[in-house]
Amino acid sequence: MSAPPKLFKRLLNSSLVLQIIIGIIAGILVATFSPSSAQTLSFLGDLFVNALKAVAPILVFVLVASSIANQKKGTNTNLKPVIHLYLMGTLLAATTAVMISVLFPTTLILSATDIQANPPEGIVEVLNTLLFKLIDNPIHALSTGNFIGILAWAAGLGLALQHASQTTKTMVHDISNAVAKIVHIVIRFAPLGIFGLVAGTFAETGFASLLGYSHLLMVLLGCMLVIALIVNPAMVYVKIRRNPYPLVFQCLRESGVTAFFTRSSAANIPVNMELCNKLKLHEDTYSVSIPLGATINMAGASITITVLTLAAVQTLGIEFDIATAILLSVVAAVSACGASGVAGGSLLLIPLSCSLFGVPNEIAMQVVAIGFIIGVVQDSAETALNSSTDVLFTAAACLSENAHAVETETSLNKA
Structure with missing residues (x-):
C-alpha cells in the first residue's frame, strides 16, 4: 500500500480533536490562497451545523424521557448543585466584566444604523418569554429548538412512563440509544464541518474589519479568559477539592473548540452529551443539565451584555456608581439566562441593560450593530x-458527589 493511503487511514483513526485541528488549519489555508473555493466549500459547515441543530431537539427529548422513565427510586441526579454552579458562574462573569470594564474603559464610534430588531423592553418580558416557552406545544418546541419546552415535556413524559411496563421502558431506552448512535455519526463529520465553517468565515470577513474594535475585543476576550482560566477553575476546585485544570482544558478542547466555530450552544448539545458520556458522568444528570445549560448557563452572554453596555455608558460620559454596576451585573445575569441558544442571541438584550443608565434606544441599537460586526470573534x-x-x-457536580459517596463509604467501613 502506498504512503498517502496509509497516512489517510492513520488520520481517520486518530483522535477527533486532532482531525478538527487539521480541519481548522486546512480551512485557513484554503481561505487565504483561494477565497472563491473557500466560499464554495462553506456549505460543508452549514450542513454540519444544520445536522447538529436537527438532531439536538429529538436527542434531548428521548434521552431525558428515557432517563427519567428508567430512573431507580432514590437516585441522586445532582441537578441542584449543577444549577447553583450555572447561576453563580453567570453572575460572577457579569461582575468580572464590570470590574475589567472599569479598569480598561472602552469608548465607541457611534453612527446611524439600519439594523432591524425587536429587543425585549424589560426583565418582565424576558421572564414572560421563558414562561411561555415552558408551556409550548411539544411539536412546535421540537421544530423550533425550544429546549425549555422540550425539557418540560420530556420530563413530564418520563415521569408518566415510570408507571409503564418494563417492556415499554426498554423500548424508550432503545430509542434513546438509537438516536445517540445517529448523533455519534454526525459528530464524526465535525472535522469536515469545521473546515467549511473556517474557510467560509475567513474568506467572507477575515479580520481586517475588526481592527477598529481591537480594544473592545481585548476587553471582551480578556473577561472570558479570566472566567475560563481563573474563576471557573476556582469554582470547580471548591467543588471537587483537586486540581481542576485537566478537566477545564479537556472541556475547552473537546467542547469549546467545536462551539467556537458552530457559534450555537443549541447545536453543541450533541457534542457535549458525547463528551459527558466519554467522561462517564451520570446519564440522569447530563441528559438534563446539558440542554438546561444551553439556556441558563450564560457566562459569556452576561460578559457581552455588561461590557457593551458599559462601553455605551462610557462613550456618552454617563457617571455610574458601584451599586448601579452591581445591579447591571444582576440584570445581565438574569437577561443572559433568557438569551437564545443561537448565534448573536445575547446582543438583542443589550438595550435592556442600557435602559438602566438612560441610554437612548437608538444608541443602544448602534451598540448592537457593533456587536454583530465583531460577532465573528465575540460570539464564537x-x-x-x-x-x-x-x-x-x-462534571464537577458529578465528581463531587462521587467523592462524597466514597468518603461516606470509607467512614462507614471504619465504623
Missing part, C-alpha cells in the same frame, strides 16, 4: 465559554 468566544462550561460544571 462567548459560545465556546458557555458551552464548555456546561460540561465542566456538570
